[in-house]
Amino acid sequence: MIMEKIKQAVGILDEEGTDLWLTFVRESEVNHDPVLDLILGANCTWQSAFMIPRKGDPVAIVGSLDEARIRETGAYEVIGYTKSIKEVLLAQIEKIGPESIAINHSVNDIMADGLSHGMYLILTGLLEGTGYAEKLVTSEKIVSKLRGRKSDEEIRRITAAVELTEELFDRVSNFMKPGMTEKEVAASMLQEADKEGVETSWERELCPSVFTGPESAGAHAGPTDRKIEKGHVLNIDFGVRVEQYCSDLQRSWYFLRDGEISAPPEVLRAFDTIRDAIALAAEKIRPGMEGRAIDSLARNYIVEKGYEEYPHALGHQVGRETHDGAGLLCPEWERYGNLPYLKVEEGQIYTLEPRIQIPDYGVATIEEIIVVRNDGGKFLSHLQTEIFLV
């Protein structure tokens, strides 16, 4: 997979007209540049340079104690150093003679922002007087394309993670009942995930997130001691990792009050609105559209039905990380930087996850996962068509 991704990277360098992609790191277990998972699959201790040129072979310059383990990855010609990386690094760059050197910093995309500011200062210091400091550019387009364009194998793994997550949602449907706390529901789901021998997509304290009833905490909060009551809408946000690839799904339930045989009309109407917003977005999405166009389709649909807009993006990419980097299906808010304007590409995998607050009942959410094809979004998950009743 590492070799496959490096080969893909070389093709992208060619598309972008970039001569060299330089990943510059140290102590990568502590300060972990996320591109290392794609192009190395290992960690290093001292200052290290992973150089993927548009033409020629990939080279890794690493501390002498790291040489053996980096060589084991088989993906690079490895050069070791003891006292300073400077001489070897400059010689290698000189050999390539690049007109542009992409490095991993980005105001927009966390996944292309693995270079620390201290390492940036070190790098520009090393390059001082060579003229190469002026040739540094952001790698955000390279990283975005490399992470975004999922190979068949990557799609297979994500689909496996999605299917297992759906299976775990089925199981939780069978054991949830009024009187259980959010924490108890979360603990049971984790127990099921442990039985399957899989890790959660994000930190266990928040995965699953469980929210029951009208006074539940906002998204990104952990489960509490709040008890499920009859008349609550409950939602769960959960995902698991299969062979290092993540899923991220949400489902909603309604707990029937005595005598009820279906959810109240206002609950059904809210649920159906988010379901239809998701279906609309999946139907209309095409390569070449900007992320904001998809977000606003769903957002406007919901607002036109008389609901408040959701306070976040419609969807993010999923891959090795739950939030797998640019592009994003998001509105033009300052905190999203240039992300609303990035174009959707064929082979990208997105979540679709609007939410509606239903006064007196709780929050209804659905989160599905699609892969972008030339004729629209193809669901990797099975769209929740009706709110689950307990």
Added chain:
Amino acid sequence: MIMEKIKQAVGILDEEGTDLWLTFVRESEVNHDPVLDLILGANCTWQSAFMIPRKGDPVAIVGSLDEARIRETGAYEVIGYTKSIKEVLLAQIEKIGPESIAINHSVNDIMADGLSHGMYLILTGLLEGTGYAEKLVTSEKIVSKLRGRKSDEEIRRITAAVELTEELFDRVSNFMKPGMTEKEVAASMLQEADKEGVETSWERELCPSVFTGPESAGAHAGPTDRKIEKGHVLNIDFGVRVEQYCSDLQRSWYFLRDGEISAPPEVLRAFDTIRDAIALAAEKIRPGMEGRAIDSLARNYIVEKGYEEYPHALGHQVGRETHDGAGLLCPEWERYGNLPYLKVEEGQIYTLEPRIQIPDYGVATIEEIIVVRNDGGKFLSHLQTEIFLV
């Protein structure tokens, strides 16, 4: 512990004459600023600012979806935002009116370098025109002091991790024998660690590292299928985490050849040399000395005995991370930046870990852990006085 560390931080701000310490992060689970473990103990998704002023209360500005979970930490007044952090952030800075704002970038210390270059660009963009961008300084002294000065509770946890590691070394002594591979030794140690319910100090693929014989790989490499033979020197580098704090120790063994009752003289002489170099460094270390002075004591001792100098630092700090940041007991090599010149402080915890290559036998290493006191280094581990015989 978080509250204790924040209080300690305020004292250090006062010592350093710094008005505000600002930790600026996003998606901190992916791009994790290591200071968050000391001052927050949680993660956040959107752009977030954790502000610890010299005077006044700590404030956290976080995305609205993160509000609940950050409030749960109990350490900050929490302010949420939805569309942009700018207005709230500038208002809070204005309220403090700092003459200096420390941010987490450092060319020298990875632990103080959690700010990505992209986030640095965002921050200076947000501050543009306010005059505060010119007041940004590195937090490296603050972080170094905060991580380095271990409280009694921190020392207790590290000591517990050291003792458990020594116990696991004892067990491995009992089951190692010629014919076993490095991988088998490593797997058995991991099994023992799993029984104790502890995690390794660094990634399991390299923890323990096991090196047997004269042709073993360099440090920082994983165990291989190389088999232990009679006449091999073998060393293991291992550590475990107890209540989030790490140990990091190395021990050496010799496998007797038929008819031998002790290791050959050249093995004994090399082993004794590193043991005595460690004892010397522990005896002479004092608060106020520069790290390079301690390193050169041990380094010169070894070189004077006719051996090559070890190709790394004499010792690093240990704490929440195995490599717990500046200062370092290291030589004046370019790649160490200003670290050789940092002064040792009372309450810091260091490893001491010289190595000697013994031709035809293997590498002898010992790694011990000391806490720095006014009258010298006090061992938290039990110095290996003789090479273990199998």
